[in-house]
Amino acid sequence: MAVTIDNDACIACGICVGECPQEALTVDDVAVVDADACIECGICVDACPQEAIAL
Secondary structure (H helix, E strand, O other): OOOEEOOOOOOOOOHHHHHOOOOOEEEOOOEEEOOOOOOOOOHHHHHOOOOOEEO
């Protein structure tokens, strides 16, 4: 499994960054996942108001 970001749906709000317990997300123009740090817990998926993150 992997976390994916829908670049068209992401508005770079940063909510996911603040929710990630592993600090595996950053925001540039869109959210970016550090696959090495991500533990695929799904917290970011639930936190995203745009439903732009999926497992």
